[in-house]
Every structure is written in structure tokens, then in C-alpha cells.
Amino acid sequence: MPISSLTTDYTGRTRDINIMQGANPRVSTATKVVLSAGKVSSYCAGVQKLLQRYTVTILTPLGSQPNYPAFGTNLIKNLRTKGRAVKSDLVHAFNFANSNALAIMQQYQQANPDIPLDEQIDTALLDDLTVSDKGDLLLSVRVYTKAGTVVPYVLPVPIPV
Amino acid sequence: METIDTTQAQLEAFILDYTAQPSVNLPVDLAPGSVLSEWLIKLSAAIQNQWRNDVAAVTGAPSVAAAVSATGDTYSEAITKVASNFNVARDDGAKAAGKVKVTVATSRTYFINSDFRLFQPSLNQEFQTTQAFRVDPAQTDNIADGQLKLYSESANGPYYFLLPVEAVDTGDAPSTIRHNQAFVLGTNVKLTDFVQANAFGSFTGGRAKETDRSLISRFQTGLSAKGMMSPVSIQALLPTFFTGLPTVSASGEAQAIVAMLGANDPEVLRGKNNAFGITPFGLVDLYIRTSQTIETAEFTVAAVKLNNLDDTWQIVLNSDTSNFPAWFYHLESMEFNSSSPEVVYSVYGSPENKQLTPLTARYSKYQQATITFTHSSPPVSATAGDTTPVKIVVSYMPYIGEIQDLLLQSAHRVPAADYLVKAVIPCQVSVNINLQTSTSQTIPVEEIKVRIFNYINGLQFGESLMLSRLVDICHDYPIRRVDLPLVAVGAILTPALTSSNTAEQQYSTISNDVLSIPAEPQLLAAGVSANTTMFFADCSSLSDGRETISITLS
Numbered sequence: 001m002p003i004s005s006l007t008t009d010y011t012g013r014t015r016d017i018n019i020m021q022g023a024n025p026r027v028s029t030a031t032k033v034v035l036s037a038g039k040v041s042s043y044c045a046g047v048q049k050l051l052q053r054y055t056v057t058i059l060t061p062l063g064s065q066p067n068y069p070a071f072g073t074n075l076i077k078n079l080r081t082k083g084r085a086v087k088s089d090l091v092h093a094f095n096f097a098n099s100n101a102l103a104i105m106q107q108y109q110q111a112n113p114d115i116p117l118d119e120q121i122d123t124a125l126l127d128d129l130t131v132s133d134k135g136d137l138l139l140s141v142r143v144y145t146k147a148g149t150v151v152p153y154v155l156p157v158p159i160p161v
Numbered sequence: 162m163e164t165i166d167t168t169q170a171q172l173e174a175f176i177l178d179y180t181a182q183p184s185v186n187l188p189v190d191l192a193p194g195s196v197l198s199e200w201l202i203k204l205s206a207a208i209q210n211q212w213r214n215d216v217a218a219v220t221g222a223p224s225v226a227a228a229v230s231a232t233g234d235t236y237s238e239a240i241t242k243v244a245s246n247f248n249v250a251r252d253d254g255a256k257a258a259g260k261v262k263v264t265v266a267t268s269r270t271y272f273i274n275s276d277f278r279l280f281q282p283s284l285n286q287e288f289q290t291t292q293a294f295r296v297d298p299a300q301t302d303n304i305a306d307g308q309l310k311l312y313s314e315s316a317n318g319p320y321y322f323l324l325p326v327e328a329v330d331t332g333d334a335p336s337t338i339r340h341n342q343a344f345v346l347g348t349n350v351k352l353t354d355f356v357q358a359n360a361f362g363s364f365t366g367g368r369a370k371e372t373d374r375s376l377i378s379r380f381q382t383g384l385s386a387k388g389m390m391s392p393v394s395i396q397a398l399l400p401t402f403f404t405g406l407p408t409v410s411a412s413g414e415a416q417a418i419v420a421m422l423g424a425n426d427p428e429v430l431r432g433k434n435n436a437f438g439i440t441p442f443g444l445v446d447l448y449i450r451t452s453q454t455i456e457t458a459e460f461t462v463a464a465v466k467l468n469n470l471d472d473t474w475q476i477v478l479n480s481d482t483s484n485f486p487a488w489f490y491h492l493e494s495m496e497f498n499s500s501s502p503e504v505v506y507s508v509y510g511s512p513e514n515k516q517l518t519p520l521t522a523r524y525s526k527y528q529q530a531t532i533t534f535t536h537s538s539p540p541v542s543a544t545a546g547d548t549t550p551v552k553i554v555v556s557y558m559p560y561i562g563e564i565q566d567l568l569l570q571s572a573h574r575v576p577a578a579d580y581l582v583k584a585v586i587p588c589q590v591s592v593n594i595n596l597q598t599s600t601s602q603t604i605p606v607e608e609i610k611v612r613i614f615n616y617i618n619g620l621q622f623g624e625s626l627m628l629s630r631l632v633d634i635c636h637d638y639p640i641r642r643v644d645l646p647l648v649a650v651g652a653i654l655t656p657a658l659t660s661s662n663t664a665e666q667q668y669s670t671i672s673n674d675v676l677s678i679p680a681e682p683q684l685l686a687a688g689v690s691a692n693t694t695m696f697f698a699d700c701s702s703l704s705d706g707r708e709t710i711s712i713t714l715s
Contacts, residue, residue: 010188013188014188014189014190015187015188015189015190016189016190016195016196016197017196017197017200019196037196045190049190049195052194052195052196053192053193053194053195054194056194056195056196056199057193057194060199065199065203066207067165067203067206067207067210068165068203071193104193104194105192105193105194108192108193112192115192
């Protein structure tokens, strides 16, 4: 992901635990990210925290959390059941899930307007989807923040295609 | 029970307070999708919520003494098991239910889904359908198959269908929903061509789940009052046999109100046909009130053509009429009659209770009513003896026949007594109240009506209606004054032998200070006195738009 600058100044920011292990903002090419707490835990804020929240929201299967049946999307479920799907089917599956995820995040933003603008999502669009050499599905997503930042990143989908 | 949202909010507040301490100074993000929210807060909240509710259920009522002295309502499983030792089961409550006449503008097919909601504004209750329906002009009503007929009030409409609904929640209703009471569509509910919705007949009353305290009082009373020898024991025992008994008492507990009259009471008219004209000992009349309001419902009965010369038909209503309250008060309306029907009352089948006359049988299960009318739309080619269904609407007090049958059972019958169970004689009260208010204050008129309704309907046998109490109720609200004098009119539905004898059937008493049941010879001759008659008031409007409790603001 292209990052214009780095900082460790968290003044005025709330922090979340960083689970995107392997993300390296110093390189401009795509790097593999593993979703885990890592051997040494770290914080994140700003755009990285936003992408992390978006990733968790869109990849959480709808109804998988006890007592919270409305959180998550059907992206994983629809991708797993598509079978011999064509590209357009996968695009539809992403678009429906993306709409749900954006609704969840924007509802929270409306209730908490003092969140920094670069941590507020405006929209997210699917650029492309490809299959890796190992057979995994890679969704190239472009995230737009309310601060006007456009962040392209590859959404890791943990199922083989 | 604590909700998951409450537990989560408490947990988030704890985390935020802790991390905001100067020694920690770690502002955390708990937004949806954040790791802390999804991996820590939600999982912890789910576990803690379950623990808290389990602890609350266990500690709520560990003993009978704790349940009785608890400040709030408790529903302990332990108390339910204790009550079962005394053959008493907890009442799990009931939802008010009935039919709503939904009027629409167009004759076509309508689809009603299974969660279609209507809202009754004055009672603040929401009602819903429990299954999906297809409404079609061409089909007949078949609720089991989800089919409803679209009726037409005239050739060019409007059109309507009768939709069965039940309350969303169990719980006591402040008053039973009466015929013609208006509903509005629920939130986010749409029905194309919707015109209006009104209650069709009275609704059955809702009932809250029985609390531990109420359950304990039932089996405590049951231990001490086993026989049917006094009004107190009968009142205590009836709810154990009839769990569907509506709330009548001021405390909100389900019970009937019973007046027991014997040989020494002038209201007992049975058994005087002897040389001395004195009722012998052993004959007991029980006047029972089982509902806060007078029930009104529609029934379909069979009419028989009397002869081949004209369109005179006859309906006979007695205890053999299927699913019909033979002890009904009054025929409110009927279809197909082209003139006022004539109703004659007589006695039907009294092997257990002897010495009944048509007058003494009124409002009991031994009452027989013969309705003679001219059919306005008789079946084609009908001959004498043919039958046809006719819909009638009657007013009645529920459970009277069932209670009579209970008292005749060998297990409960008092050997030396002859009990005759009768519905309480109603005195229907109407009052007009004009309140002077200031323009800046909003007066909750419906809330005042409900309080007046509860006061009037809560009066016991022998109690008088104090109009000053109505003024007290009004002054609990920000009004300037109540216009005096207040005039209350009581219409006593006195038992009569025919419906055409209206002069006796409705006796009016008027007062502007204390409304009492008069002690007059002509009323006593019909069994009417303060010992047999109770006051009834109604929150809703009558079918012709008049209100019995009318409150206007100036």
C-alpha cells in the first residue's frame, strides 16, 4: 500500500491491536499479510486500523457470533458455495458483502462523528480479482476514506478457489 | 433478564475507564470490526451475560419467604416446583387476541405476511398475525389454510376482510379491546389501498405471566380454603379451575368476584311458591363477575323457518346451543332481520336446580331465549322446518355456565345446598367530564379514561360510585379545574322476560354526587339490588360513536 509518511505519534488517536502481520509500508509492491496477533504485539491507528476493521467486518461470516447475528457478511459463505463460478458471480458476491460491511461501519461513524477523517470509510470498490499461483482468491479493493485518501490493497480471502 | 447490549455497554465502559487512567493512558478503539471489540469485548460480554442471568435466576427467589418479600416480580423455577406439590401450576400468561376488520379500497387479491402488525394507540399495544394469509374475493374464510374472504359492503365497495391477530406480548391489558375500536398500521407496515382497521367483536383479554408472589398466594389460600361454603373460598378456588379467568381484582390478580345470597336475602326469588311464600334454606344464588368489562362477541346460530306463509324465522338459544353463552344479557344485533326481533326468555332443562321460573333463570345457564324475526333475505325456496345460519352479537359474562357445571360436580357439590350461578347484573355507567386546561399543557385524556375505568370497574358489591373520586383523578393532571356538577348516569340491565319490555329492561339512575344501586321494590322484584348488581364502565366508543366515559377539554 502506498504510504506518504510514517509516524508513531498517537496523540488524539485511539488504538487497536495490529493483526496485519507482514504489512510493510516502506515498499510499494504488494506484500503478503498474515492475520494474526504476531509474536510481539503492536498497535495500529489511522488508515491501517481502518483497513483492519474493514477486513474483519467483511470476512466475519454473518451469524457466526453468538448474540450478534447482524454483524458480518455472507462473503465467505457465498464464495464457498459458488462452485464453478464465473468472475461475474464472484463480483456480485463481493458487492453484496461490501454493501453490508459499509453499512455497519458507516452506522458507527454517524453515531461517533469525532473519529478522525482518515479512520472513517467513505466507500470501497473492487478493482479486480485474481487467483494466486497457490489457488487462493485475491480481491484487489480500493478503499476511500473521508479524508480523501484512496488506498488500494489486496483483501486476503482465506479459501482456495 | 439483562440483555447482551447492556452487558457489552458495561464492559466497554469498564475498559475505557481503566485505559483512561493516567497510569495506563491507552485510549483504545472499541468500534465494530476492531480487534478489541470482536476478539475481547463481544466474547466476554456473551460469557458474562450468561453468568449474570444464571445468577439472577438462582438468587431471585431461593425460598418462598424471599419471593414474598422481594421488591420486584420474580419467576423462580424453584417456586414453580414447590407449587406443583399443592397441585397448582403457574399461569404462563396469555396474549390478547381477536379479529380486526381491515377495510380496503379495491377489490383484488391481498397477501398478508405472518408478521403483519397493527397498533392500538389508546392502549399502546401492538398486535400481529401469526400466519400468512391470502385474501381473495372468490374464496371463503379458512384460517387453517391461510385463506380469507374479501367481503364487500356494497356493490362498489368499500371492501373488508376479518384478520385474526394476537398481541405481540403477553401481559395484562388496561381494558379489553372493544368492538369497533380503531387500529393503525404498525411501524414500517404497508398495505396498498388500506382505508381503516377496527376491532371486530371484543378481544379476549391478555394476561401477564404469574409472578412468584401471586402463585404462592394461590397455593397458600388453597391450603386454607378448600370448600365451596363461602364467597371467600369460592373466590379463592375458582382461579385454580379456570386459569383463563381475566383480571378482575384491583391488585391485578386473576379472580372472580362472588356474591352469595341465601334464604334470608330478599333478592333470592326462587322457592317462594309455598304456603308461606318464604324461600327455604339451602337455595343459594351466586352472582359472579368474571370480567372487568362485559364481553361482546359474534356467534353463528341456526334459524328455523316457522311456516310457509311468510318469512318468519325463529332461533332458540339455550345450553345445548354449541359454543354459545346461554346466560347472555342482551341481543345486541343480528343480521337478516328486517324489523326489531322479539326475544322471549324461558327456562331450559334444570334437573339439578329446581323451582326455576323464566325470571329467576335469567343470566344463568338455564336461560332459554327464543328469537322470532322476519328474515330480510331468506334462502330461496325455503320451506317450514328448513334451517339457515344467522350471525348474532350478544353481550355476556364469561365462564358462568362452566362455573355452574363445576359446582354441580359430585366432588365439589355442597350436599345441603342448591347453588344457582348467575352473571352479575350490570349497571353501565356513563359520565361526561369537561376539563378546563391551559393551552400550554398536554393532557393525557386516554390515561385519565383508563384510571376512571379502573376505578369504576373495581367497585365491589355494595359499594357506591363517588363522583368526587373522579374529580380527584382529574386533578392528578395539570388542569385548571373540573366543570361541576358532574353527572353520572347508570343504566341497569334488569332481568326481564322479553326484549320488548324496554321500560323494565333498562332502569336509569342519575346522580351528581354518589351513584348507588337503588333499593326499590320494583327492582327487588327482578332481583336487582346492591348485592347483585355492579358498575361497569367502558373506555372505548360505542358502535354509534357515543362514549361512555367522555372527556372534553376547554
